[in-house]
Amino acid sequence: MKNKSTITILIVLAFILIFNSVSVFAWTPEEDLSATSAILMDTTRGQVLYEKGADAINPPSIMCKLMAALITIEKSQLNSMVTVSKNTAKINGSSLNLVVGNLYSVEDLLYGIILSQGNDAAIALAEYVGNGSIDKFVGYMNDKAKELNLTDTFFVNPTGLHDDKQFTSARDIAKLVKFAISNPTFNSLFGSKGVAWINGKNSSILTNQNKLFWSYSGVDGGKVGSTPQQGTTSVTTATRDNRRLIAVVFDETEEKALSQTAQLFDYGFSNFFTGVLVSKNTPLRSITVEDYKVDLISKIDVLYTYPKGDSFIKNISFDINKKLSLPISTDTIAGVLTYTLNDDTVVEVNLYPDKAVTAPEDYRTKIKSIFKENQDLSIIVFILLTIELIIVIYKLIILIIKVLKRTKT
Template sequence: MGSLKEVANAFNPTVTDKLHSPNAILVCVDDHTILMQKKSEQKIYPASLTKMMTTIVAIENLPDLQKKIVLPASMFQKLYKENASMAGFVPNEKVKAVDLLYGVMLPSGAECCIGLADHIAGSEQGFVEKMNQKAEQLGMKNTHFTNCTGLHDEKHYTTVKDLSILLCYALQNKTFQDVFTSSRYSTSSTNKHPEGITFQSTMFKNMENPVINGGKIVGGKTGFTDEAGLCLASLAEKDQKEYVLVTAGARGDHQTEQYNIDDALEVYNDLGKSKFNK
């Protein structure tokens, strides 16, 4: 899966020059052809795009998605202190594994990541070893993880090219695809939230309209830290084909215009024009 094919002359400077993101790659999911790239092998910090790896590794290591997992009180203080994004679960809550997966991806909940990691591998570091093993297996040659949340660490890095390899792989998994393409999700009842919690995708929440020329954006995962900038990994369907776009490093934050989403709309709308797509 690690190999991507490049198309000659598909790199269109007029498109890439318009992007707010310094790093970008567009891949056709069907045949793994790279249609556009911009500094795609430059080292970046992935922020919450890390959680795509967290999710697929968790899925592949969970025999029963209906099993309830306890979120120990001990993990919360550190996450609160680091100002990590949270899904809304609380200490000692018993949550179905499948609900934690949605909590990782839609609201980008760090407590869901740690809960899954501890349950699967006994510790976050044990789980991170599995993440790095998967990266190596997929041919993500310029990637190294130190945590499962995407909180900034100098030694936690990747490239948009490696992330596109990861996403194309993960989308082959039905559970991952269901989670990645959901705009909203309501969890089942828990001991702390008898009514459950309803999550909204951070991407769809900030996207006024997912419709593009000839199709629509059907799924995505946002990411942001001060060091990583605004990042986005997305999936679009256009003219009966599927495309993955990964961008990183756009200036701005949660309060500014979401330039990562603007870039996705720009690229997908230009797809198919002139030399951009052979």
């Protein structure tokens, strides 16, 4: 019995040693991501968690629709009505079969370009916002691209129909989406799974073509698009544990693009965390101003994204405000704490005094302060002193007159 027990224990120990010696397989995108271009970005501050050919130039099919939607939202009202022109109805490519002369709300047309390809909806919105000029609308699109520093993007049309002169990159798409989802209207449209669609006498349901809405937990935004020149592009956002990620994938087929988007999300949510880089109201630096020690704090919690088991901080520097002088209020920026992360993200944190610091008072300041604090009493004292002074002067004058009379006699 003892021998059997010993053998059993040894076998168990052997299994434990074997399993402990085998490393757990963890998927990394570099191993089998076939996408021609892809990026995974955190929305907190735009940190890139993974990229492959993110700056490669690609046709901007999806990018045109996303930018057209953003420009329309910024420059019009959702309940405004748009009349469909002949130019709109004859546009090539995927369309919603808009009826010439019919009225459609801006909101409905926006759903048409976000949930589906809707080239005719894009043209209708461009003509409406551009006051009849599609070129003017495209100008708005390019101006916005410059404003957002989308250096690898240029637009020629709002539809995304092929044109050698227009282009974009996965990185620029992610940067646009990060900005655009901060707009509640865009975020709502981008996160819609479907909407009722009425086209004249016909009615149907417009369903978001990004199938990850129904197959990946946490997906809260997305769009897909396909062209013969670029294959499929998927743009998707997903949120878990209050962390929202953006994935952009260019690949040959829709199946590949969406499956690799899911892989990227798994990688991002499993291997990265969002935490506090700087806690608010915690003293971070101390400085001396005119012999007074001042503790500096951040007024907000500053968040950042970092890999599991790594602080991810490469460098910390501090720049003091050299123009500081007393008095200092709690709203005075006393310095800037700069964190450089391992991915070269720079996070600047404004630091403020934890309490107001006033200059030391001299005797004149103290007297003024006393008078100010006891204003009513000071007025009474001043009046009494004035009366007393008048009486003294009066008596002095009387005395002088008497002396002068004596000297005459």
